[in-house]
Amino acid sequence: xxxxxxxxxxxxxxxxxxxxxxxxxxxxxxxxxxxxxxxxxxxxxxxxxxxxxxxxxxxxxxxxxxxxxxxxxxxxxxxxxxxxxxxxxxxxxxxxxxxxxxxxxxxxxxxxxxxxxxxxxxxxxxxxxxxxxxxxxxxxxxxxxxxxxxxxxxxxxxxxxxxxxxxxxxxxxxxxxxxxxxxxxxxxxxxxxxxxxxxxxxxxxxxxxxxxxxxxxxxxxxxxxxxxxxxxxxxxxxxxxxxxxxxxxxxxxxxxxxxxxxxxxxxxxxxxxxxxxxxxxxxxxxxxxxxxxxxxxxxxxxxxxxxxxx
Amino acid sequence: xxxxxxxxxxxxxxxxxxxxxxxxxxxxxxxxxxxxxxxxxxxxxxxxxxxxxxxxxxxxxxxxxxxxxxxxxxxxxxxxxxxxxxxxxxxxxxxxxxxxxxxxxxxxxxxxxxxxxxxxxxxxxxxxxxxxxxxxxxxxxxxxxxxxxxxxxxxxxxxxxxxxxxxxxxxxxx
Numbered sequence: 294x295x296x297x298x299x300x301x302x303x304x305x306x307x308x309x310x311x312x313x314x315x316x317x318x319x320x321x322x323x324x325x326x327x328x329x330x331x332x333x334x335x336x337x338x339x340x341x342x343x344x345x346x347x348x349x350x351x352x353x354x355x356x357x358x359x360x361x362x363x364x365x366x367x368x369x370x371x372x373x374x375x376x377x378x379x380x381x382x383x384x385x386x387x388x389x390x391x392x393x394x395x396x397x398x399x400x401x402x403x404x405x406x407x408x409x410x411x412x413x414x415x416x417x418x419x420x421x422x423x424x425x426x427x428x429x430x431x432x433x434x435x436x437x438x439x440x441x442x443x444x445x446x447x448x449x450x451x452x453x454x455x456x457x458x459x460x461x462x463x464x465x466x467x468x469x470x471x472x473x474x475x476x477x478x479x480x481x482x483x484x485x486x487x488x489x490x491x492x493x494x495x496x497x498x499x500x501x502x503x504x505x506x507x508x509x510x511x512x513x514x515x516x517x518x519x520x521x522x523x524x525x526x527x528x529x530x531x532x533x534x535x536x537x538x539x540x541x542x543x544x545x546x547x548x549x550x551x552x553x554x555x556x557x558x559x560x561x562x563x564x565x566x567x568x569x570x571x572x573x574x575x576x577x578x579x580x581x582x583x584x585x586x587x588x589x590x591x592x593x594x595x596x597x598x599x600x601x602x603x
Numbered sequence: 604x605x606x607x608x609x610x611x612x613x614x615x616x617x618x619x620x621x622x623x624x625x626x627x628x629x630x631x632x633x634x635x636x637x638x639x640x641x642x643x644x645x646x647x648x649x650x651x652x653x654x655x656x657x658x659x660x661x662x663x664x665x666x667x668x669x670x671x672x673x674x675x676x677x678x679x680x681x682x683x684x685x686x687x688x689x690x691x692x693x694x695x696x697x698x699x700x701x702x703x704x705x706x707x708x709x710x711x712x713x714x715x716x717x718x719x720x721x722x723x724x725x726x727x728x729x730x731x732x733x734x735x736x737x738x739x740x741x742x743x744x745x746x747x748x749x750x751x752x753x754x755x756x757x758x759x760x761x762x763x764x765x766x767x768x769x770x771x772x773x774x775x776x777x
Contacts, residue, residue, distance in 0.1 A: 325671070335676055
């Protein structure tokens with residue numbers, strides 16, 4: 294009755310049933326989070342290590358809160374100020390943490406595929422909290438969960454993913470998750486930020502952002518990831534904002550109301566204007582709220598698996 | 604398979620239990636009925652319905668899921684939760700917890716923990732349709748009992764409801 298996987302490495306490896314199970318469990322946790330006592334004793338015998346080799350605010354806090362709401366013990370590790378700077382390898386670092394009887398690992402790493410590599414060498418369950426430009430599965434789950442909360446069943450719904458598709462692990466995980474749930478997905482943005490052959494993932498490409506907005510029910514707007522651009526892929530942020538940024542007057546000119554999402558952190562005035570981000574159309578803060586419930590569901594559903602291995 | 608209660612006997616038992624509840628709760632405005640997910644819900648709905656017929660007033664009714672409070676989260680497969688639905692404050696209420704079969708008492712232990720996370724009830728009573736005698740692992744005893752049966756651990760007691768299984772009956776499965 295639980296998930297078909299032992300780790301949550303990527304949405305690619307989940308089946309539709311798994312995603313539905315996570316959503317149904319998240320519904321229950323969402324209810325727990327609305328009670329006066331927002332905590333359940335479920336995982337009081339579980340210890341979880343949050344290992345972040347890359348910066349994070351939202352994801353790390355959200356995971357930590359999810360773990361605490363489940364009564365798990367948590368330890369936090371960030372690469373800066375650790376022995377990683379002394380040259381310790383990933384496996385050594387993680388094995389040393391696991392030797393202290395840790396049951397589950399939540400990991401973010403700048404190298405794509407790092408959680409897969411780790412899963413071949415350790416026994417504990419791993420949850421990928423973002424690996425390089427590859428996947429960010431819990432973000433995609435909470436995005437789809439938030440869309441579903443607004444629109445109902447996602448089958449046949451039209452979702453536009455707009456912005457830096459090339460460097461975005463949120464984009465890839467979103468594409469896998471939404472297509473598995475039967476939604477139609479279009480990616481949009483400057484041609485230099487959209488990978489070639491992305492149509493092979495079952496999505497359409499629309500370079501004109503206005504047309505993409507006119508087509509969709511939901512626009513998931515992504516952050517421009519300057520830190521991952523090793524050579525300039527558009528001439529300036531100002532130009533990007535002018536041609537691809539989303540503002541209120543642009544949305545007002547559409548013939549319908551659409552829902553606006555963003556995984557954060559927002560570059561205000563670049564991909565999204567404040568008059569949109571803070572408007573009724575935006576469900577950005579719902580995404581953050583749902584993030585805790587969805588992560589609680591993932592942790593809970595994977596928690597049985599680490600024990601089974603010993 | 605042996606029938607412990609047939610439709611007719613089950614109906615008499617339900618009537619008796621509902622009357623006992625009304626007897627102990629002369630003013631129902633400060634009380635509430637809470638059924639345990641998944642199978643206590645059918646039973647508790649019936650009791651709430653009969654109590655309503657007797658007293659003529661609406662009774663606060665809720666459903667409680669105890670999955671996240673289990674003491675065996677890590678033994679065997681993960682349990683998927685059902686819905687908890689308590690749309691009123693249980694603070695200072697006299698709560699009647701209802702489940703269909705009382706066996707080891709572990710579900711009720713979890714239910715009391717779960718309930719108290721919603722507030723501090725004035726009192727908690729326990730009603731079960733079938734009390735499986737001699738198989739308790741915790742010091743928990745019901746206040747209202749439909750029928751007490753002596754069973755061995757390998758046997759299973761199943762309560763069927765017309766709304767769900769198409770027939771009202773309680774059976775003992777070997």
